[in-house]
Amino acid sequence: MGIPYLITYLRPYAELKSLAGQDVIVDGPGLCYHIHHRCLGRRTEARNSFEAAPSYGELGLATVEWLDGLRDNGAVVKKIYFDGFLPPAKIRTRLERLQRQTTQLIDYHNTHKTPGRTTPRSCETAPQSIFEGKHPRSALTSLPPPSFLVPAILEVLQSSKYYKDVTEVVPxxxxxxCAKYISYHGGVVLTGDSDLLVHSLGTDGAVSFFGDVESSSEEQPGYLRTQIxxxxxxxxxxGLPKTHGLLSLAFExxxxxxxxxxxxxxxxxxxxxxxxxxxxFEDFCKEYTSGSEEPEVIGPSMRIFQSLDPRISEVVLQFPQLAKLAGQDAAAGNPSQDxxxxxxxxLLDCPNRTSAWEISTSVRxxxxxxxxxxxxxxxERFTVIEQRRQGKTPSTREWQLPRxxxxxxxxxxxxxxxxxxxxxxVPKTELWLAAMICQELEWSNSLDRASLSQIAMGQLSEFPDRDLDCSWDIVHFIAQMQGSYYSFRILKQILxxxxxxxxxxxxxxxxxxxxSRLECLPGFCEDPEINDMHSLYKRMKTTGLLQIAQRVVGIEEPPPIAADEGLTKPSRKKRKRERIADTNSLATNKTNSRNIFELLPQE
Structure with missing residues (x-):
């Protein structure tokens, strides 16, 4: 994002100032990616991007630490805005980003036989202020950011005493x-996007960039300053015309x-x-036009729009009636018939396998x-189009919706x-994990594939109490669990x-x-993560979740799978012989399958 070299050219005209007394408006998504970057910079022992990935809990704490630092220095955080809808004009840009992320994952997979080791996070993180973080090594940035980086941080802010009332998902x-707010009220937008400089910000509006906010050793400890x-x-x-301002320079x-x-x-x-x-020039200006009126305040009965995850909000606002209720500008470009x-x-899954989103499609x-x-x-809409990785390329999948x-x-x-x-x-604390395992078992059984739940349990049983270089099978299993969890989250929020x-x-x-049932869906901090695999294994073993899930979906318990079965692929002939030998039992199991979503239409 941003206009190349614009910051470079304008930096000599910026002023180094304290944030004390400044009204601050925060670009929410930009803050999330900045915090992720800072957390990676804290990693001292991680060997690669996979091992360096911060947990959602750490990301949330670091975000609050960063915002608290602003408040402690006398800045007033007025608004934290998150995208709730991106116009159709951005589809091409988003597809290009999806392609880059897919390429990153494939390149990492090709150069790492095993993704990395599972290590307690407390051993990986160097204690330091979030404002003093170093730039992460390039080896730690070779994978895309965590899958749910933005909604996980948004969830923390929405439950925060100090930030819940200023955090909004906008239509x-x-x-x-951000630009519209300061054009009316003045203040400083904190962002990572140079495009903000081009917007009409009014006489008192200013921009600063996350990377410029620093702790000054020349002043008292914790003193923050930035380039404004x-x-x-x-x-x-x-000497630019007042009628056009920096917009004319950006267009040149x-x-x-x-x-x-x-x-x-x-x-x-x-x-x-x-x-x-x-x-x-008119087309160029459209991207920087925020409308002439101040944002409306929507009614309390529909304030739920402001609390949706950004990707979920975007689905909802593609229904024009709901977009209007949420206060969306009529010029936002919302398609009415598509x-x-x-x-x-x-999802950070195994690129040699079917997308980890597949098992939970029916929930979505x-x-x-x-x-x-x-x-x-x-x-009413009768189909929906999902964009995601499928194999080694981005894929468009159109799904039928239930009548x-x-x-x-x-x-x-x-x-x-x-x-x-x-x-x-099944204990209430494990209910969601059990439901996710059921989905994985049903999907694998329907395609005559070995269950990743069983493969993961077999591999982890060899190293139940110590770190291990985990396999891509385990990575994919965790990604399936995360995709399943988020599909239930989509269902909960739309409900x-x-x-x-x-x-x-x-x-x-x-x-x-x-x-009512979905009200107890846990937050992101309880979502399965790769460094939680040991505790996840113990929970599954102690409660017998795999066996319970097999019973629920009507699948006979298969013989144990060797721990290294997921690491070394059997030959094609061997796999074929095994499938032929199991044909009768598998056919019986499929006949008796109780897939709770089989009544929904598929592709």
Whole structure:
């Protein structure tokens, strides 16, 4: 993101100032990636990007530490904005990002026979202030960030005493709302995106970048200062027209990639490119136009929109009726007839296997279909398009949504699954893990594949109490668990929107019951992570979750799998012989399968 070299050219015009007394507006997604970068810089013992990955708990604590540092220095955090909707014009950019992430994962997989070791995180982290972090080694940045980096940090802020009331998921792009706020109220936007400099920020609006906020050793301990860019003042010093400000300079840079700074400034002052390009300049401006009115305050009954995860908000706001309720600008570019596009978070799974999102597809189908219960008939959607990795390339998958007549039965079946697990004495703390294992078993059995749940248990049984270089099988198993967990989270949050609508009195009882059941879905800190594998193994073994899940889904317990079965692939002929030998028993198991989502349409 950002305009290349814009910060480089304008840095001499920035002023080094204290943050004391400043009203601060924070670009939420930018803050998340900055915190992740800082946490990687704390790693001293990690050998690679996989081992360096911070936990969601650590990321949340580091974010609060960073924001508390601003407050302790006298800054006032007025707003923390998160994207709740990205316009269709950004689809190409997002697909390019998905391709880069896929390439990163494949390259890492090709150069690492084993992804890394599992190590207690306390041994990996060097204690230091979040404002004094070093740049991470390049070896620690070769993989994409954690899959749920942004929603995990958002969850922490929404439960924080100091930040929950200033944190919002907005029905548009966060940078537009940051710019709009300070154009009315003044203040400093903290961001990682140089695009903010180009927006109309008013006479008192300024921009600073996360990487510039530093602890000064010249002042008292903990004293923070940063480089502040006063856009209007910089434009005046450069002699740019007040009607265009830095926007004219940015457009000159966009049109002339090789011009020197003095040449570009002179052309911008004369509006050379602006006058010559006509409609091209108008298109360029659209990305930096935030509307002329101050953001509206939505009613309390629909405030739930502001608490949704960004990716979930984006699904909801592709239904025009709901977008209007959430206060979305009519010019946001929301398609009114197209199937909703969903960019699923990028899971760090094994690129040689089917996407880890696959096992929980039916849960997401149900979630998306629930929105048809609360919109006008002419706005109902019958398919949804998911963007994710499939094999070694990004993939577009279009899924059928359940018909309205099927939703009650699907909700009942989902609730019954949890009831059945409870009847088999699965502890409440393990209920979600058991449900995830059931999904994995059903999916593997339906495709005549060995269960990764069983493979992972076999491998971990060899090293139950010490660190190990884990396999890609274990990595994929964890990714499946995370994808399953997040699919239930999508279902929970969409149910929250449905239950908050005016249609609530007319909803089927099954919808209400499922919503109540999902209220106890744990937060991201309890989501399975790779460094939790030892405790996860002990929990599964102690409670017999694998055996219980096999019983629930109607699959006979298979013979034990050797610990190294997932590490060395049997020959194709051997696998074929094994499949032929097991044909009868597998066929019997499939006939008796009790897949709770089999009533939903597939592709």
């Amino acid at each position: 548009g792009e966060a940078d537009l709302y 860019y006063q856009s209007a003042a910089i434009a005046e010093r450069l 840079m966009f049109m002339d990639h090789y011009g020197t700074f003095p040449k570009l400034v002179a052309q911008a002052a004369a509006l050379k490119a602006v006058m010559a390009s006509g409609s091209m 199937a909703p596009h969903v960019f699923l978070p990028f 189908q149900l979630a998306y279909g629930l929105l048809n219960l609360i919109v006008a008939k002419d706005q 309205l007549s099927e939703i009650s039965d699907a909700c009942i079946a989902t609730s019954d699954r949890f009831t059945e697990l409870e009847d088999l004495h 929250g929107v449905v239950m908050s609508s005016d249609e609530e009195p007319r909803l089927p009882n099954a919808v209400r019951q499922l919503s």
